[in-house]
Amino acid sequence: MVLLVALAATGLLWAGFAPRGTAQDTADANEAVRQGRVLYLQGCSSCHGLQAQGGNQAPSLIGVGSAAVDFQVSTGRMPLAAPGAQAERKDPIYSQTQIDQLAAYIDSLGGGPKKPVITQTEWDDADLAHGGELYRANCAQCHQAVGAGAPLTYGKYAPDLGKATPTQIIEAMRTGPESMPLFGPGQLDEADAVAVAKYVRHVSEAPSAGGDDLGKYGPVPEGLLAWLVGIGGLLAVCLWIGARQKV
């Protein structure tokens, strides 16, 4: 009797706490991988190879993870418009669903950094000041103090971060696209990464109280403008004041 009760209770408990929808999720995931493979073969395999093994023109994608796929495709850098020093940001040609399917396919070939999910709580709790410190210590040397970007060597450059979404910022840190160093969780943990992303968004969205920010490039263009336009204009006015009236 006790045994029966115990069995019944176990059965009831299993019925109550059994993970639901697992089969459905697996089916969805498999479907996403299948769709992603179709998209991959159409749009990516000519350079990255039929098995994503890479080739003369493109690196292997095995083990790069879904974060790398989401970053490269959602920023429009991939598919590449033309070979060059660096892939440029442009409007993405795939929808977010398609990007997720591509990411699922690449992820299925071997693990890598996963596409980060930032919850609203994480975002609200992120320490903006701490993010600023981390940004200045790790990012500002290339991406410039307020994320306006700056040149590197041989036509490469650290891009402007003005259009980067928080997800893309964290993906770039975790995957180190192109010339960028990789900042893994050992260096910047999840909260740090979100704080850096929040700081980048903050400085990118900050209104410019003094009028046009001249590309946020700091004192050089501002000084140039002050000297050429400001002082030049004053000189022109002085010349006009001192000019003889035509008779």
Place this chain on the structure above:
Amino acid sequence: MSKQDDDSAGSGSPGDAGGSIFDRAKQPVKPSGEPAPGSDVSAGGPELRQGHDDGPERLGTPPHQTDSTRAQSTVLLVEPHERAVDVSPAHAAEIDRRAQRRAERLVAFWFVVSIVGTVGFVVTNFVGDKHAEYYTPFMGVALALAMGGIGFGVILWAKQLMPHEEAVQERHPFRSADEEIAATEETVALGYADTGLARRPLVRRTLLGAGTVLGALLVVPLLNLTNRKPGKQLDHTHWVKGARLVTGEGTPVKIGDIAIGGIETVFPAVPVTEADGTVRYEPQLTMHEKADSATVLIRLGPDENRPRPGRENWAYDGHVAYSKICTHAGCPVSLYETQTHHLLCPCHQSVFDVLDGCRAIFGPASRSLPQLALGVDEDGYFIARDGDYTEPVGPAFWERS
């Protein structure tokens, strides 16, 4: 001779076109310099002359003498090409009148612009959203219009409506008058006699002595230049044997923290042995201590590093550490390109090849970045295995051996 000459006789020579500005305002002068009883100076301008009764109105200061000679005092608002056409006097006067009215309207326009600017400034100040992007630029433009409007109006007024005259003022002779020279010489001679320097040799000699000794002070700063050498101060940083590598926030870096392709700026945390024998690590906190010890820790891929002879075991598991201070001008070198493994200096575009011992391959820097020998302690934290850099970090200096 008119009354004008009588009035100015006390201060200026007769016939000179002078008098105070008050006199001149009342007595406009002809090009010849003679005072003109009837005002024909300004074309169509208001009658300036108010009467000859200027005797009692003289102010306390006598009229200032000028050497001005007036060359031209007519206003010609007519354009030269218009004058070339044969215009009858009546027609010319008509053109003149219209030009003046146009000029008046222009001046008035700028004054109105000033009013609009002022009102705009005040309204924006009280009504505008101070956090909006337009606020500051709009305030600036409004204030510029408020003040610039008056300025432009006044200048246009002076240029187009007021009479034009060309005045030449002769320079006064450079040499002083003979009497003044003689008086000055006499004053100096009397003063010298009063000091009695000629009669009191003791005072004279001690003063000369004091002056000479004081003048010798000039040598002191020159001597200062010779006795301040940096010594061995620049040859060493704050890295010591066994110092842990910590981040700018003081967190020690352990193996595995940095992924392949990662970079971290590290500083020394010096081991301090406590009384009870435990060792704690003291991060260097002051900017002065951090400044010469800044180091970049980079993790390369397996077998990517090409160590220099004698430095084969300075790297640890693909991690290499180099001084962050550029050997050209001392800027922080931390722009790291992971694909080319180039470290860039942001100041003058020096480029260092990380795989080749941070050899300088481009730009003004000529020496490699000094390398720090890495080790890992029993707790898995990175340490400076051999202590300090083997060569001075940063730019070259005179005493560098």
